[in-house]
Amino acid sequence: MTCRTWGQYNYETFDGLYYHFPGKCSYTLVRDCEDTSQSSVVIQVHNDPHCSSVPYSCARSVSLFLPWEGEIRLQENNITFKGQSVQLPYTIHDVEMERISQYVLVTQQHGFTLAWDGRTASVYIKMSPEYVGRTCGLCGNFNADVQDDLRTSYGLYTQDLALFGNSWMEVEPQQAWCPTVPSQYPSPCSILDPHTLLKVSEVCATLLEDPFKACHEFVSPLSYMASCSNDLCLSGPNGDVVCWVLTEYARACAHAEHPLDGWRKHIPQCEMECPADLVHRECITCCPASCNMDRMCIDSKLQCLDGCYCPEDLIYEGGRCVKASDCPCEYHGMIYPSGQMVQEECNNCTCLGGIWNCTEHSCPGECSVTGDIHFQTFDGRIYTFLASCQYVLAKSRNSGRYTITIQNSPCGPNLDGACIQSVNLILDEDPRTEITISNSGEVFISSQYRISLPYSDEVFHIQELSSMFLQVRVVAQGLQLQYNWREFRLYLQVDALWKEDTVGLCGTFNGNIQDDFLSPSGMIESTPQLFGNSWRVSSACVPSPSLPQLDPCDTHHQAASYAAEMCDILNQDLFAPCHEYLSPALFHRQCRGDTCKCGTPCLCSALAHYARQCRKQGVIVEFRASVSECAVQCPETMEYGTCVSSCQRRCATLSTPQHCGEECEEGCVCPLGTFYSSRTHTCVHR
Numbered sequence: 001m002t003c004r005t006w007g008q009y010n011y012e013t014f015d016g017l018y019y020h021f022p023g024k025c026s027y028t029l030v031r032d033c034e035d036t037s038q039s040s041v042v043i044q045v046h047n048d049p050h051c052s053s054v055p056y057s058c059a060r061s062v063s064l065f066l067p068w069e070g071e072i073r074l075q076e077n078n079i080t081f082k083g084q085s086v087q088l089p090y091t092i093h094d095v096e097m098e099r100i101s102q103y104v105l106v107t108q109q110h111g112f113t114l115a116w117d118g119r120t121a122s123v124y125i126k127m128s129p130e131y132v133g134r135t136c137g138l139c140g141n142f143n144a145d146v147q148d149d150l151r152t153s154y155g156l157y158t159q160d161l162a163l164f165g166n167s168w169m170e171v172e173p174q175q176a177w178c179p180t181v182p183s184q185y186p187s188p189c190s191i192l193d194p195h196t197l198l199k200v201s202e203v204c205a206t207l208l209e210d211p212f213k214a215c216h217e218f219v220s221p222l223s224y225m226a227s228c229s230n231d232l233c234l235s236g237p238n239g240d241v242v243c244w245v246l247t248e249y250a251r252a253c254a255h256a257e258h259p260l261d262g263w264r265k266h267i268p269q270c271e272m273e274c275p276a277d278l279v280h281r282e283c284i285t286c287c288p289a290s291c292n293m294d295r296m297c298i299d300s301k302l303q304c305l306d307g308c309y310c311p312e313d314l315i316y317e318g319g320r321c322v323k324a325s326d327c328p329c330e331y332h333g334m335i336y337p338s339g340q341m342v343q344e345e346c347n348n349c350t351c352l353g354g355i356w357n358c359t360e361h362s363c364p365g366e367c368s369v370t371g372d373i374h375f376q377t378f379d380g381r382i383y384t385f386l387a388s389c390q391y392v393l394a395k396s397r398n399s400g401r402y403t404i405t406i407q408n409s410p411c412g413p414n415l416d417g418a419c420i421q422s423v424n425l426i427l428d429e430d431p432r433t434e435i436t437i438s439n440s441g442e443v444f445i446s447s448q449y450r451i452s453l454p455y456s457d458e459v460f461h462i463q464e465l466s467s468m469f470l471q472v473r474v475v476a477q478g479l480q481l482q483y484n485w486r487e488f489r490l491y492l493q494v495d496a497l498w499k500e501d502t503v504g505l506c507g508t509f510n511g512n513i514q515d516d517f518l519s520p521s522g523m524i525e526s527t528p529q530l531f532g533n534s535w536r537v538s539s540a541c542v543p544s545p546s547l548p549q550l551d552p553c554d555t556h557h558q559a560a561s562y563a564a565e566m567c568d569i570l571n572q573d574l575f576a577p578c579h580e581y582l583s584p585a586l587f588h589r590q591c592r593g594d595t596c597k598c599g600t601p602c603l604c605s606a607l608a609h610y611a612r613q614c615r616k617q618g619v620i621v622e623f624r625a626s627v628s629e630c631a632v633q634c635p636e637t638m639e640y641g642t643c644v645s646s647c648q649r650r651c652a653t654l655s656t657p658q659h660c661g662e663e664c665e666e667g668c669v670c671p672l673g674t675f676y677s678s679r680t681h682t683c684v685h686r
């Protein structure tokens with residue numbers, strides 16, 4: 001069932017015919033002779049043209065030619081694909097390569113498994129049942145008939161091993177001419193003196209005794225005794241070769257599902273030392289238990305491999321042996337040990353033996369409006385729309401319970417940008433519960449009364465979360481706004497209860513990114529322009545024309561190199577820890593366009609926006625400390641943080657407790673243990 005070749009010149013066909021063929025060239029081991037389209041693998045072996053005495057120490061390599069893909073070459077411990085060195089595990093289309101103990105295993109589903117032991121240059125090939133009756137080469141026709149295995153490449157059946165073997169010779173490019181093996185080549189033992197010959201047969205007779213006897217009924221020792229004499233006649237009846245020939249029989253037993261466990265203990269010179277943690281095993285399954293759940297075990301795999309490996313009840317993982325319950329988990333390319341918890345949005349996930357177990361809460365949604373002017377919907381669609389009128393950002397689709405609008409106007413030196421003039425939030429369509437925030441951070445209630453912060457009533461809690469962010473919380477409705485008016489960044493969070501019930505520029509909050517461009521008329525619009533204008537409120541304002549969007553760096557090319565250079569920070573080391581979680585590509589594009597239009601303020605806004613989204617993934621990037629243009633000067637006695645809240649840090653909160661959420665944003669606040677005094681405008685101790 002397994003075709004094998006070892007010690008350069010020993011071969012056994014799939015159907016169990018052993019022969020010794022001293023060819024020193026390249027030969028086809030297996031190919032599909034019924035396949036005219038040449039769409040299956042061809043396996044060749046390259047023997048050492050200069051091999052003289054000890055065949056086991058001679059060079060050897062194996063090639064697998066994958067149709068339409070190229071050549072995999074195995075030589076000692078090196079694996080190359082199309083000439084390039086590859087690291088295992090490695091997959092090429094449906095061919096997988098991995099390392100198990102000292103073997104390299106190449107597996108193709110519905111094809112073959114090839115095991116390569118680079119140390120002894122042994123090859124073991126098992127074909128899947130699809131190949132019955134189809135193969136030819138030095139491995140013979142795989143059809144359970146040992147009689148038809150010696151078939152030449154031109155279809156002649158022969159008993160002449162030289163004729164047979166030479167016919168499968170392959171010419172390697174750039175290789176010197178290789179001599180054919182002469183007909184009636186002598187046995188390696190024919191030149192030995194009778195004394196040595198006797199010694200050889202004594203050593204090889206070991207295979208007839210215990211512990212090998214236990215396998216005789218499953219694997220005949222005769223052909224292995226023949227290979228033993230051939231090998232020992234070539235290299236002398238002592239030394240490592242003795243163990244190698246015995247190992248070969250033990251392997252054949254293991255491949256036949258009758259591993260000779262512990263045979264090496266009976267023959268001390270063949271005992272194997274293993275690295276710490278590992279033990280020597282006769283039968284490591286070719287499909288060992290793995291921490292990685294998506295493994296497939298297929299029928300063309302060999303039964304067993306021998307070598308140093310983890311004890312049976314442990315899993316080989318990251319160079320160590322671990323219990324299944326200790327398997328680590330992967331998250332965004334990072335490995336987490338079992339028991340570790342990570343947060344994904346509002347859910348906690350715990351690694352349990354290689355599997356993440358997550359809570360299943362419905363999470364709030366967040367929409368953002370940043371720069372000039374980029375939107376990210378609740379479901380994560382990102383688009384740019386030069387909104388210059390008043391628009392519905394988000395509202396309840398089924399009720400009038402809340403409506404949030406933004407009022408924009410053209411801005412920038414050339415009036416080619418759009419800026420938020422005010423943000424408006426109205427509950428139950430009632431002007432008494434209406435909040436307006438101006439573009440200078442002033443807050444009005446009922447559209448007319450300016451209020452001072454912090455402000456709290458039964459409905460609204462409004463405060464400066466930090467020196468940079470204003471926050472409006474509507475606890476009963478599950479709504480929150482964080483607005484940095486200096487840096488044109490607005491974040492809107494809505495509770496999971498608004499799922500399936502929001503529309504507007506923030507999109508339909510339902511987990512489906514495809515339907516986010518829903519217009520008030522119920523159509524799903526195709527472009528940001530059509531979609532954006534459909535949510536225009538004021539009829540006094542002309543919709544922005546649907547012109548093709550120009551790259552701002554073409555119209556402001558004096559700023560283009562500055563923008564390119566500075567925004568590239570997003571792609572560099574400073575932000576690298578975040579790249580795995582959130583690709584910087586889109587943020588970079590937005591940064592570049594905005595910075596071309598309005599320079600440093602837009603640059604810092606764009607960097608700060610990406611840094612904030614990274615923080616939400618748990619990656620803190622303190623970019624303001626490294627990018628001096630964006631440094632924040634805190635008022636005296638205050639300090640800067642990337643995630644702060646001033647909520648409990650005001651003198652007034654000492655007498656009247658505040659409703660504080662868990663939110664934080666970047667900016668300056670009073671250091672812990674101090675409180676902001678509205679009288680002195682500084683942080684003071686209690």
Ligand SMILES: [Ca+2]
Pocket residue numbers: 015140141142143144145146147148149
């Ligand atoms: Ca056959």
Ligand SMILES: [Ca+2]
Pocket residue numbers: 379507508509510511512513514515516
């Ligand atoms: Ca949606």
